[in-house]
Amino acid sequence: MKRFYLYIAIIPLFFLAGCESDDDDEGKIPDEVELDEEYYAGGKMGTVFVSSSKAYKQAMPAIDRDAQLFKQFMRGERLADRSFVTNEGMGYSGLGPVYIRKSCIACHPSYGGRGQRVEKFDTNDSKNSYLLMIYDPSNPALPLASKYFTGMTQTRAIAPFKAPIDESGVKLTWRQYTDEYGNKYEDGTPYSAGTSYEGTLIYPVVEVAQEAILFKDFDMSKHAASIEATIGIYGTGLLDAISDEDLRAQYAEEQARGYCAGKIGADIDETEQNPYPGPHPGRFTYLCTRATLDNGPGANALWNITNVTRPDRTSNYMTEEYAKVMSEDTEVQTALGQTAEQIFNDLWSKSLKPEMTQEDYDAFMVWHRGLAVPAARNLDDETVQRGRTLFYETGCTACHRPSWTTRADYKPLPAISGQKIYPYTDLLRHDLDMKEPGRTKLGCRTTPLWGRGLMKVVSGHSDMLHDLRARNYEEAILWHGGEAKPAKDTFRKMTKEDRTALIRFLESI
Amino acid sequence: MKKYLLKCMFTLAVILMVVNFTSCSDDDDDDPVVENRDEMYGNILKSYVNTTVIPTYKALADAALEMRATNQALKENVTDANMESAAAAWLKARIQWELSEAFLFGPVSEDYLNIDAHIDSWPLELEEIKKEIGLTEGQLTGERAWKELEDEVIGFHVTEYLLYREGKSRPVAELTEGELNYLTAATDALVWDCVLAYVAWAGEENVSAAIKEVYRQNADIVNFLENENASIKNFGSKLSSADSYSSWESAVEEIIDGAIDIADEVGATKIADPYSNGRVEDVESWYSWHSLEDYTNNIYSIRNAYMGGEGVTGSPASVSLSTFVKEYDAALDTEIKEKIDNCITKIQAIGDNGSLSFYKVVEAKSKGDVSREALVNAAVDACLAVGVSFEKIKELLK
Numbered sequence: 001m002k003r004f005y006l007y008i009a010i011i012p013l014f015f016l017a018g019c020e021s022d023d024d025d026e027g028k029i030p031d032e033v034e035l036d037e038e039y040y041a042g043g044k045m046g047t048v049f050v051s052s053s054k055a056y057k058q059a060m061p062a063i064d065r066d067a068q069l070f071k072q073f074m075r076g077e078r079l080a081d082r083s084f085v086t087n088e089g090m091g092y093s094g095l096g097p098v099y100i101r102k103s104c105i106a107c108h109p110s111y112g113g114r115g116q117r118v119e120k121f122d123t124n125d126s127k128n129s130y131l132l133m134i135y136d137p138s139n140p141a142l143p144l145a146s147k148y149f150t151g152m153t154q155t156r157a158i159a160p161f162k163a164p165i166d167e168s169g170v171k172l173t174w175r176q177y178t179d180e181y182g183n184k185y186e187d188g189t190p191y192s193a194g195t196s197y198e199g200t201l202i203y204p205v206v207e208v209a210q211e212a213i214l215f216k217d218f219d220m221s222k223h224a225a226s227i228e229a230t231i232g233i234y235g236t237g238l239l240d241a242i243s244d245e246d247l248r249a250q251y252a253e254e255q256a257r258g259y260c261a262g263k264i265g266a267d268i269d270e271t272e273q274n275p276y277p278g279p280h281p282g283r284f285t286y287l288c289t290r291a292t293l294d295n296g297p298g299a300n301a302l303w304n305i306t307n308v309t310r311p312d313r314t315s316n317y318m319t320e321e322y323a324k325v326m327s328e329d330t331e332v333q334t335a336l337g338q339t340a341e342q343i344f345n346d347l348w349s350k351s352l353k354p355e356m357t358q359e360d361y362d363a364f365m366v367w368h369r370g371l372a373v374p375a376a377r378n379l380d381d382e383t384v385q386r387g388r389t390l391f392y393e394t395g396c397t398a399c400h401r402p403s404w405t406t407r408a409d410y411k412p413l414p415a416i417s418g419q420k421i422y423p424y425t426d427l428l429r430h431d432l433d434m435k436e437p438g439r440t441k442l443g444c445r446t447t448p449l450w451g452r453g454l455m456k457v458v459s460g461h462s463d464m465l466h467d468l469r470a471r472n473y474e475e476a477i478l479w480h481g482g483e484a485k486p487a488k489d490t491f492r493k494m495t496k497e498d499r500t501a502l503i504r505f506l507e508s509i
Numbered sequence: 510m511k512k513y514l515l516k517c518m519f520t521l522a523v524i525l526m527v528v529n530f531t532s533c534s535d536d537d538d539d540d541p542v543v544e545n546r547d548e549m550y551g552n553i554l555k556s557y558v559n560t561t562v563i564p565t566y567k568a569l570a571d572a573a574l575e576m577r578a579t580n581q582a583l584k585e586n587v588t589d590a591n592m593e594s595a596a597a598a599w600l601k602a603r604i605q606w607e608l609s610e611a612f613l614f615g616p617v618s619e620d621y622l623n624i625d626a627h628i629d630s631w632p633l634e635l636e637e638i639k640k641e642i643g644l645t646e647g648q649l650t651g652e653r654a655w656k657e658l659e660d661e662v663i664g665f666h667v668t669e670y671l672l673y674r675e676g677k678s679r680p681v682a683e684l685t686e687g688e689l690n691y692l693t694a695a696t697d698a699l700v701w702d703c704v705l706a707y708v709a710w711a712g713e714e715n716v717s718a719a720i721k722e723v724y725r726q727n728a729d730i731v732n733f734l735e736n737e738n739a740s741i742k743n744f745g746s747k748l749s750s751a752d753s754y755s756s757w758e759s760a761v762e763e764i765i766d767g768a769i770d771i772a773d774e775v776g777a778t779k780i781a782d783p784y785s786n787g788r789v790e791d792v793e794s795w796y797s798w799h800s801l802e803d804y805t806n807n808i809y810s811i812r813n814a815y816m817g818g819e820g821v822t823g824s825p826a827s828v829s830l831s832t833f834v835k836e837y838d839a840a841l842d843t844e845i846k847e848k849i850d851n852c853i854t855k856i857q858a859i860g861d862n863g864s865l866s867f868y869k870v871v872e873a874k875s876k877g878d879v880s881r882e883a884l885v886n887a888a889v890d891a892c893l894a895v896g897v898s899f900e901k902i903k904e905l906l907k
Binding site: 051053085 | 614615618619620621623626630631632633634635636657659660661740741753754755756758759760762763765766767770773774777778781782785788790791903
């Protein structure tokens with residue numbers, strides 16, 4: 001703590017001296033010079049030295065130094081903060097007709113704080129940041145139950161329209177799980193010792209009642225449901241700035257090494273949506289289904305969570321089946337005083353009037369891209385250093401790749417080009433063989449670990465993993481099976497001091 | 510916020526290089542000077558909590574209860590005088606809320622009790638409000654408003670919508686029975702949220718019997734704090750002891766970042782954004798036309814967070830972030846105080862010190878009248894300058 005600022009103080013000198021090595025980090029324990037660099041988790045232009053509850057809400061230095069970008073950032077922040085409404089003339093209009101949440105902040109508290117593990121699926125609960133997924137269990141990768149439901153299932157609608165799923169019919173249950181070691185470490189200590197949930201692990205089971213489904217010919221018994229919590233937004237601009245070539249090289253290297261061979265996201269051609277022509281491998285979302293930030297989860301969510309249209313999204317986010325069922329609903333026809341054909345044509349129109357201006361959307365993207373990563377903390381602490389050594393020795397870095405260097409010419413925000421960043425992810429999917437994994441049975445993208453240590457301060461909890469089943473860092477590690485089982489087993493065999501040290505390191509980055 | 514941080518770091522690099530090479534031991538945990546610093550940070554945090562945050566929330570809870578009382582009087586006797594009293598009570602509570610905006614973290618934030626969104630959401634979902642008002646059966650109660658209604662149909666701006674039009678108390682003849690009921694219910698929900706914020710910061714054992722009674726009136730409120738958000742109970746004492754923070758400095762940073770956050774928001778978001786785009790719908794307090802006072806009170810909130818004390822005319826505390834800064838960099842302390850005073854003056858100047866509402870200023874701008882642009886720009890710059898000066902305090906937290 002006290003030496004923290006001293007270390008910050010000397011970091012710029014190393015940068016000035018041009019110390020920018022970018023070697024493969026896996027398995028190698030970086031020397032002292034690199035340790036100093038690691039405080040700048042998001043690179044010089046993407047890191048802020050804020051460790052209070054506002055840590056995930058800050059603009060990058062790359063934004064702060066430019067008056068126009070700062071103005072757009074603040075406007076974009078407001079768009080993320082506000083609820084959209086249905087009535088016109090109040091600003092922020094255009095919600096619905098069918099939707100998932102009213103605002104970004106509803107699922108992204110403090111923009112990176114994440115929601116909490118909840119007992120009930122209630123989208124009016126500010127702590128609930130889950131998205132409900134309905135999918136074909138034999139092929140979870142496919143656009144879900146695409147004839148009926150949108151990729152992210154909608155549970156809300158503006159009357160007279162009806163939600164595809166009635167939330168009251170969604171049952172969320174947390175079940176107990178005992179691993180092959182009886183939920184104990186090798187030294188006999190129960191997992192999460194000293195907590196009210198000592199010696200336990202839990203996982204979610206989601207059931208959706210047939211009666212809760214709008215579509216009469218949809219058979220829920222042949223489908224599955226799961227929940228996925230939102231991911232932090234900060235630092236996504238920097239992940240976007242990693243070149244495709246570097247990502248493909250990481251993939252190739254993992255295929256060649258004979259263990260923990262990650263899966264790369266499928267190529268997506270986004271030529272019209274970003275400055276780089278050609279196909280790009282998916283790197284965003286748990287299943288790596290989005291390739292670039294300009295057609296990424298946030299750019300899409302602004303539209304498909306709220307159904308607020310804009311110049312490049314002039315249709316409703318809904319299935320044709322939904323439009324058909326609603327148009328044929330006599331209650332809807334009566335309430336609107338329209339024929340089935342009129343209603344269908346309105347709902348399914350591809351040329352709706354934009355409800356958000358291009359200027360506002362651009363500002364939103366500046367905010368999205370420009371959210372800074374909080375600096376690492378306490379890296380000079382002896383225990384943290386020990387934890388760092390263990391992190392490398394245990395093999396965590398096989399997937400949680402410590403550093404990358406962003407491309408030399410990141411056109412959407414040139415100031416964050418060429419930054420050495422420490423996200424601790426390989427941006428590839430791995431099989432963790434979890435109990436009831438939901439769609440992530442196909443492999444879940446390695447979660448970036450940067451900034452996560454501040455969750456306790458920002459959000460007051462440390463619920464983690466894709467469905468927030470892990471209630472602390474210990475549990476997050478202990479749910480690592482499959483490809484990561486050797487690392488978990490090594491952690492299980494560590495002494496209490498070493499386990500603590502490893503977690504202290506994670507809390508510091 | 511963040512501006513000039515890197516520059517500060519470089520400056521700090523030069524200054525601290527010497528310290529680093531000459532006196533940095535392997536472990537300075539036992540350094541008595543450092544220990545004193547931690548104690549000092551603890552004292553600053555205690556004073557911040559006890560002289561500014563908790564008294565502000567107490568005043569907010571008291572003011573919300575006055576709203577409840579004036580509503581009751583209005584219900585019993587529907588007169589213009591009682592309507593004006595109810596509108597005046599709304600304004601009094603509104604002032605207290607704005608005076609709390611330099612500490613929009615902890616219990617009130619979206620990560621915890623979500624009180625900020627619950628009572629200060631804008632825009633409103635007017636159609637939903639009108640639909641609820643029109644119900645002839647199962648009319649809204651305070652309990653249902655708090656528990657079931659969504660953020661966009663409750664809170665300060667809904668009660669403002671029912672009490673005010675164009676900057677004035679509405680003629681009581683306009684107020685329907687359904688509206689009066691909605692006003693009463695929404696106010697009850699507001700009261701519980703304000704009391705909840707106060708109890709969460711102060712601890713139930715530290716509030717008066719009267720406040721405790723209101724808190725205990727609604728079992729949902731008690732359950733929400735006691736069972737669903739137990740970790741946030743007595744947040745004031747948690748912050749004072751830097752509980753769950755990575756360092757004492759991080760806890761003190763809450764004061765600084767809270768101030769910077771609202772200074773930037775007032776300048777860039779509340780003033781510059783609606784003005785530059787001519788968006789009247791982005792002007793806060795749309796019905797009471799109280800926006801410039803809201804913004805000024807936000808800056809008073811920053812002053813109180815920095816100097817201790819509460820209210821618009823409160824006295825500074827004997828221990829505060831200001832006294833710390835003064836000890837280590839007297840010029841910076843003077844600079845910050847001057848920036849705060851200047852900011853208040855500049856915001857007030859936008860509306861000729863109360864004679865013109867910001868709504869009217871923005872409306873005029875949307876019609877091409879830019880006569881106030883220089884005043885607006887000066888206020889925006891003054892707000893952002895407050896943030897830049899506060900950022901410098903972090904250099905002293907070493």
